Each structure stands twice: as structure tokens, then as C-alpha cells.
Amino acid sequence: MTVDHELIRAAERVAAGCSRGDEHTVAAAARARDGRIVTAMNVHHFTGGPCAELAVIGAAAAQGAHRLDMIVAVGDGGRGVMSPCGRCRQVLLDYFPSILVIVDMGGVLRAEPVAELLPAAYIWSDHQA
Ligand SMILES: [Zn+2]
Numbered sequence: 765m766t767v768d769h770e771l772i773r774a775a776e777r778v779a780a781g782c783s784r785g786d787e788h789t790v791a792a793a794a795r796a797r798d799g800r801i802v803t804a805m806n807v808h809h810f811t812g813g814p815c816a817e818l819a820v821i822g823a824a825a826a827q828g829a830h831r832l833d834m835i836v837a838v839g840d841g842g843r844g845v846m847s848p849c850g851r852c853r854q855v856l857l858d859y860f861p862s863i864l865v866i867v868d869m870g871g872v873l874r875a876e877p878v879a880e881l882l883p884a885a886y887i888w889s890d891h892q893a
Pocket residue numbers: 815816817848849850851852853
């Protein structure tokens with residue numbers, strides 16, 4: 765799928781302008797179904813503070829954006845696009861099964877379906893009472 769470069773630039777701007785020490789080091793940007801871009805930063809903490817991808821899901825919900833089509837995370841200090849961790853892949857799959865995730869595949873940016881990033885996945889909704 766086509767990589768949303770405006771989305772990457774939005775995450776880059778937040779990562780460059782809002783990072784703070786060890787507390788906020790990664791920005792995420794998500795494209796909502798209605799076209800708007802929502803951004804957020806990670807909350808690093810020893811208790812398991814959320815990654816930027818999870819923070820952006822909450823920020824989007826607070827703005828009434830409950831359908832996200834694409835997401836990207838960017839590290840501060842010019843680290844570029846970062847792939848989501850396993851926890852974020854699982855949450856993204858369960859919340860937005862058709863979301864595309866921008867990842868760096870050996871120097872090439874690609875928008876991959878989240879299901880492709882989590883083969884043989886546990887599907888949360890399949891195991892609810
Ligand atoms: Zn994560």
C-alpha cells in the first residue's frame with residue numbers, strides 16, 4: 765500500500781519538537797478514517813508506560829476518532845520510522861484489524877497490514893465470553 769508521507773512528517777515534527785529526556789522519546793501519528801491526523805508521544809515509565817502507538821489510540825478516542833486506517837511511529841534524535849513492538853502489534857490488530865502500519869523494511873518504507881506483522885496471531889475477540 766501507498767505510504768502516507770504526510771503522516772510520517774507529522775510524527776517527525778512531534779518527535780523533533782516534543783521529545784523530553786527519557787520520558788517522551790517516540791512519537792506516533794495515525795490517520796483517522798475521516799482524514800484527520802492524530803499524534804501522541806510515548807510515556808516511558810518503569811511501570812510499563814504506553815508506547816506512542818498506544819498513546820495515539822487513546823488520543824484519537826478522546827477526539828472521537830475511533831477508526832484508524834494507518835499509523836507510524838518515529839523516534840526522536842532523527843532515528844526515523846520505528847516498527848511497533850509486539851504488544852502494540854497485538855493491540856493494533858485487535859482494535860483496528862485492517863490498519864496499515866508504516867515500517868522500515870531494510871531501508872524501504874512500506875505500509876503493511878498489521879496482520880502481516882503478527883502471523884498466527886491471538887485474536888482477542890475470539891476468546892471473549
Ligand atoms: Zn509498543
